[in-house]
Amino acid sequence: MTDKINNSESREKLIECAKREFLEKGFAKASLRKITGDAGLTTGAVYFFFGDKNGLFDGVVGSALQKLMNVIETHFTQDTEEDFLAYKQQYGDHDEFAKQLVDVIYDNLDEMTILLKGSAGSKYEHFIDALIDRMDKVYIKMAERFAAVMPGKRVNKKMLHWLCHVQINAFLHMIEHEPDKESALGFICPVMDMLVKAWIDFALEDDK
Amino acid sequence: MTDKINNSESREKLIECAKREFLEKGFAKASLRKITGDAGLTTGAVYFFFGDKNGLFDGVVGSALQKLMNVIETHFTQDTEEDFLAYKQQYGDHDEFAKQLVDVIYDNLDEMTILLKGSAGSKYEHFIDALIDRMDKVYIKMAERFAAVMPGKRVNKKMLHWLCHVQINAFLHMIEHEPDKESALGFICPVMDMLVKAWIDFALEDDK
Amino acid sequence: MTDKINNSESREKLIECAKREFLEKGFAKASLRKITGDAGLTTGAVYFFFGDKNGLFDGVVGSALQKLMNVIETHFTQDTEEDFLAYKQQYGDHDEFAKQLVDVIYDNLDEMTILLKGSAGSKYEHFIDALIDRMDKVYIKMAERFAAVMPGKRVNKKMLHWLCHVQINAFLHMIEHEPDKESALGFICPVMDMLVKAWIDFALEDDK
Amino acid sequence: MTDKINNSESREKLIECAKREFLEKGFAKASLRKITGDAGLTTGAVYFFFGDKNGLFDGVVGSALQKLMNVIETHFTQDTEEDFLAYKQQYGDHDEFAKQLVDVIYDNLDEMTILLKGSAGSKYEHFIDALIDRMDKVYIKMAERFAAVMPGKRVNKKMLHWLCHVQINAFLHMIEHEPDKESALGFICPVMDMLVKAWIDFALEDDK
DNA sequence: TATGAATGAGATTTCATTCAT
């Protein structure tokens, strides 16, 4: 719908060339001159269509990012409402979540790669940190419910935080090494299983 | 040894100020003017002592990097000569290795931080990738010996590679979150244990 | 009259938004994009309605400027036909003139402010200089008639010219500091009296 | 003394060419390319010698400005310590002050012209406003002492403020119209006399 | 041993203006 507005040929070309450049050099080192030159336009065109360099970045990765966040938020909302015990047993769920993630990631592979590896200097440069913060809160809430029924145990926040990182990094790794959805799932599913186990083993520690 | 040549006061001051700047902004965004200005010198001095910006970077992180690589190489050489079965049982060994790593890392914390988080654009920007390649080879060799005595199994290289990443990232994470050696060990030891377990569980897969 | 042609809603809106922008930033720094954006139009509209940026400026201040000039010209025409001696005694006249000026100024306060403080770069940037030239001629003519009946005296053109400036600046000052007609008159009337006195005391000097 | 440092040929040339450009176009519209081109250098040289465009402006007008402020501050400090009644009778004093001002102004005529007419956009753009504020305070203090001995009178701040403007404008006018010190004094001395008279006549008003 | 001067190639951004539709 919204895509029908602002879809001039030049705008598309700009996005296309910018994507290539951001992919290759990252946001900070990408050259607007190069991008607009490749597109057969002048730098001013970027300012017409996107306002500034960050706007162009947004034009390239924005919608993909939004799709990704939709999948994640939907899942997180469910998670916080579910029981932890239920969670740990519903392995299928993780696979379902993983599948959705893999879908959205591989349907927007260039954008994801840019976002995850080339966003330094852009307004999305702290996107992953923000994502980890978000995960952290969800996981801590879940672990606290879990701990509530385990006498003499409390949440090991440090370990939990690290597991968030590992999980995110698993996806980064996947993007870098697995060329398509199928092989991506072949990689990420066992990894997720492993992480769920680790989660169960390490999320709690003995009360002081 | 090499330190005895070219160790003028100015050279030291340059290294000191460069360390601060690289720490704060990373290699690419660091300004030579800022560095030399802070040192009470001019940019030319960098070119006299270090050849160029990358040389200065080398001057800052080079020796620490070498110390780190010594620890790692020593360990890797042992590893490839050891039996895998022996390895997996000698938990003390990992702790010993971890301790050595933590030692060298926390004795050169600034340099390590620069190397791991601020080397983009420098000649060491692929240092971690190289490290992982190195680890990969060691681990594959070990795993293959292991597989040789396990009928119907073969090495799961993909998973092995990922575990290398996780291990490296664990150290990055440690550097970022643990302020001193003691708390670093408190974090990294259980993590290493976990990874060894994961190694054993995931390094092999069924022969097709 | 002329207003009946080209008085579309858009034209009015453009003038309105341009007035705000010129008031805030002055002609040179005003942005057509901002103006047309605020008006819900595009830059092209300015070129349709007004030809160019200067035309738009004209659209904003033109009619107010003309009204001002009418008041001034009417007065100047009278002045040059009057006797100087008569002039200096008819204090009421100055007040009448001042009142008319204050009227036209405060009825078009935004436009006057733009004209007097924000016209740099526009085709009216020398409007005040032109006004002073005009005043100069009138005052010199008057002073010469005066001098003709004062033996041993001649017109002090320099001082006369400066008094023109002071008079103009008094109005600028008034615009900036007095919010409404009443307080404006409270300020400008004594000032005008003072200037008339100064005029009489300083307009003539001893013939060499 | 200090002038011996940083007086390289290029630096001087840059200042010289910048002076011409600022004089012609004012700070905001002056082009660094033009300036450095005229000086046979590149834009980078400005950043080496002066940091940025404002620094260059400072390089051009800074020392002249300081000299001017010294003269003014010295006089203001005396004024606030003097008796108003004494003040108004010591006409010679004004002439002395005027002479000093004319000296410093005509010894740095280009710089003064730039400062007074071409500083918009630079860090000195509010220099005149600041000066007027400063004058205002001095004059109000003087007038209040005066009023203290005049029963039924109080300071007319509005008029006083305007007279500050007139005084400043007189100097602006002088700079623009009088080519040398002699003719400048011939203009400014009677003007100052006139203003002193006006000061006495208008600085006080009837207590409500 | 180091400086001070200067370069040159690059960066992003702004803007009035044009013109086919």
Place this chain on the structure above:
DNA sequence: CATGAATGAAATCTCATTCAT
């Protein structure tokens, strides 16, 4: 009547690097 697209020329600024001294 007005748009939307795009230009092109300008702007300021940054920086690693060089080199004579």
